[in-house]
Amino acid sequence: MRKRFDIRVQPGFATIAMFCFFLLYVPIFTLVVYAFNSGISIARWEGFSFRWFVAAWNNNLVIEAAIRSVQIAAIAAVIATAAATLAAIATTRTAGYRGLTFKYSFINMPLMVPEIVTAVALLILFSRIKVWTGYSGLGYLILAHTAFCIPFAYLPIRARLENMDLALERAAADLYATPFKVFRYITLPLLWPGILAGMMLAFVISLDDIVITEFVKSAGQETLPTYMLGQLRRAVTPEMNAISTVFLLLSLAIVTIFFFLSRSNEKSD
Amino acid sequence: MRKQQELAIEVRGVGRVYGDGAGQVTALSNIFLNIRQNEFFTLLGPSGCGKTTLLRLIAGFDFPTDGEILLYGENIAPLPPFKRPVNTVFQNYALFPHMTVAQNIGFGLEMLGRPKQEITARVEEMLALVHMEAMRNRKVMQISGGQQQRVALARALAPKPKVLLLDEPLSALDYKLRKEMQVELKRVQAETGITFIFVTHDQDEALAMSDRIAVMSHGEVRQVGAPWEIYDRPAERFVADFIGETNFLTADVISIDGQRTTVRLSNGSMLDATYPADITPEGKVTIVIRPEHAQLAAPSKAALLAGQIEDLTYLGTDTHIRVRLPDTSIFTIRQQNSRVGPIGFSAGDAVALTISENAAQILKD
Numbered sequence: 177m178r179k180r181f182d183i184r185v186q187p188g189f190a191t192i193a194m195f196c197f198f199l200l201y202v203p204i205f206t207l208v209v210y211a212f213n214s215g216i217s218i219a220r221w222e223g224f225s226f227r228w229f230v231a232a233w234n235n236n237l238v239i240e241a242a243i244r245s246v247q248i249a250a251i252a253a254v255i256a257t258a259a260a261t262l263a264a265i266a267t268t269r270t271a272g273y274r275g276l277t278f279k280y281s282f283i284n285m286p287l288m289v290p291e292i293v294t295a296v297a298l299l300i301l302f303s304r305i306k307v308w309t310g311y312s313g314l315g316y317l318i319l320a321h322t323a324f325c326i327p328f329a330y331l332p333i334r335a336r337l338e339n340m341d342l343a344l345e346r347a348a349a350d351l352y353a354t355p356f357k358v359f360r361y362i363t364l365p366l367l368w369p370g371i372l373a374g375m376m377l378a379f380v381i382s383l384d385d386i387v388i389t390e391f392v393k394s395a396g397q398e399t400l401p402t403y404m405l406g407q408l409r410r411a412v413t414p415e416m417n418a419i420s421t422v423f424l425l426l427s428l429a430i431v432t433i434f435f436f437l438s439r440s441n442e443k444s445d
Numbered sequence: 446m447r448k449q450q451e452l453a454i455e456v457r458g459v460g461r462v463y464g465d466g467a468g469q470v471t472a473l474s475n476i477f478l479n480i481r482q483n484e485f486f487t488l489l490g491p492s493g494c495g496k497t498t499l500l501r502l503i504a505g506f507d508f509p510t511d512g513e514i515l516l517y518g519e520n521i522a523p524l525p526p527f528k529r530p531v532n533t534v535f536q537n538y539a540l541f542p543h544m545t546v547a548q549n550i551g552f553g554l555e556m557l558g559r560p561k562q563e564i565t566a567r568v569e570e571m572l573a574l575v576h577m578e579a580m581r582n583r584k585v586m587q588i589s590g591g592q593q594q595r596v597a598l599a600r601a602l603a604p605k606p607k608v609l610l611l612d613e614p615l616s617a618l619d620y621k622l623r624k625e626m627q628v629e630l631k632r633v634q635a636e637t638g639i640t641f642i643f644v645t646h647d648q649d650e651a652l653a654m655s656d657r658i659a660v661m662s663h664g665e666v667r668q669v670g671a672p673w674e675i676y677d678r679p680a681e682r683f684v685a686d687f688i689g690e691t692n693f694l695t696a697d698v699i700s701i702d703g704q705r706t707t708v709r710l711s712n713g714s715m716l717d718a719t720y721p722a723d724i725t726p727e728g729k730v731t732i733v734i735r736p737e738h739a740q741l742a743a744p745s746k747a748a749l750l751a752g753q754i755e756d757l758t759y760l761g762t763d764t765h766i767r768v769r770l771p772d773t774s775i776f777t778i779r780q781q782n783s784r785v786g787p788i789g790f791s792a793g794d795a796v797a798l799t800i801s802e803n804a805a806q807i808l809k810d
Binding site for chain 2: 341343344346347348349350351352353354357361362365366
């Protein structure tokens with residue numbers, strides 16, 4: 177009998193896998209470690225301390241930027257998810273029509289367009305609007321973030337809709353549910369994990385964005401990533417590590433919360 | 446009983462065509478059916494024959510391109526599904542996974558805006574009807590396939606539909622459970638007195654359960670009748686072939702006397718045969734004889750048919766015997782093993798065949 181091909185026992189695979197893990201996690205690991213450095217170097221260990229976390233916490237600029245980031249991400253994620261949900265329903269729950277494929281690619285286009293191009297385009301557009309209206313608030317950033325978050329929110333929602341058994345909605349209609357009630361009592365509850373996933377994804381993507389934000393923001397509208405980028409031009413202290421570590425924990429928390437939410441939803445499936 | 450004869454559903458000249466131009470597909474053409482109140486009516490046919498399309502038209506998931514569907518005299522064909530007092534048991538049940546058994550059953554009444562008390566009472570009644578009282582608070586994914594089937598039935602019956610549609614509801618169950626559910630469905634139908642329209646491709650299921658059967662193929666109704674009529678008096682080759690095993694013989698019509706005619710078989714023997722009411726047989730015809738309506742006999746000059754046994758298959762309850770006729774065609778006989786012991790014939794024996802009275806039927810085509 178020929179030996180069965182098993183990728184796990186091929187020579188070199190384990191080594192390559194380990195190497196990949198190293199590449200992914202060693203930088204993050206060192207970043208987290210040096211956040212607790214008591215010295216001012218991000219490369220020479222001098223002892224354990226919470227000094228830089230305290231420094232970041234007392235730095236008004238950091239706190240302001242963080243609050244602004246979360247604000248923008250939360251609002252953009254909610255609007256983007258709402259728009260993406262409607263788009264996903266329109267592209268999966270209607271009879272096929274001319275231009276449907278075009279619409280798919282149109283919605284997902286922002287994933288393909290280089291971010292810098294979108295950034296420049298938005299900069300030009302928004303500067304015009306600023307001149308016309310005189311408004312220079314957070315609205316521009318929220319609008320820009322909403323725009324590029326829509327495809328990220330759209331993908332998991334559409335996937336969930338496509339996997340949903342259409343007979344369920346038919347059964348509800350058969351049992352005297354009007355189209356609105358079918359959506360309210362059947363489609364929406366079953367779609368909820370997808371919507372949640374889309375919203376989390378949009379939130380994280382917005383929180384993390386730097387290119388578009390850098391171009392669109394007005395003076396004094398630093399978000400956490402643009403603030404950090406600005407700091408890198410000066411002397412880098414472990415304060416950056418501390419901020420990044422908190423950022424990392426926040427993202428992990430979101431992912432973990434989502435994981436448990438979606439798992440509890442799958443159980444009831 | 447006057448009510449028995451009232452029509453629940455009248456299908457009048459219904460057609461359904463998909464697409465247009467060269468890619469046009471006709472799923473149904475010019476269907477006429479009358480389904481009586483309290484009837485267990487079955488749409489039977491191979492996959493792609495249009496039976497499910499017709500059910501979907503009655504349920505409102507699709508709309509006919511021609512004709513009308515009357516529900517107690519009212520044309521429901523253009524109405525959306527939620528405005529039709531008709532409910533469906535789906536092939537894969539389509540139970541709502543995020544609700545309990547009781548919530549599933551109560552959904553229809555909930556949507557109709559009935560008072561809470563009435564819903565609770567009706568749900569209890571339905572749970573009792575399908576023997577699922579113990580499962581009321583389970584999620585539907587936590588119960589077995591047979592139990593899901595019962596819940597789907599209860600859910601569709603809870604709003605007291607005027608007609609219940611069943612789309613191959615037993616096809617996902619294993620053999621034993623399917624037999625149980627056949628009995629169960631008949632019982633529920635008798636208890637509730639609701640008209641059932643049942644779709645299946647399984648001829649045994651259709652024969653076992655139906656009051657009347659409509660056999661369909663290629664988007665048309667081929668024959669409508671009681672199970673025995675469909676089985677013993679098939680109107681055409683497709684129906685005879687689709688339902689059970691059968692023997693086809695060619696013959697010449699000699700004389701007609703009322704609903705009975707005499708035909709001459711190719712070996713010269715004379716045989717009485719019945720024929721479909723809507724034709725007058727003449728010239729060369731095909732007749733059909735079921736395997737269990739022929740018997741083996743010792744060879745004799747007076748025998749109707751003679752031949753040689755090709756092979757025998759012993760099946761416990763009965764024996765299948767394939768006899769080669771002089772014209773080299775095969776005639777199948779199914780003989781019940783009512784006597785204990787060997788059958789008394791073996792392969793290669795020359796035998797005569799006798800045919801039961803009224804067993805031969807002339808086909809339209």
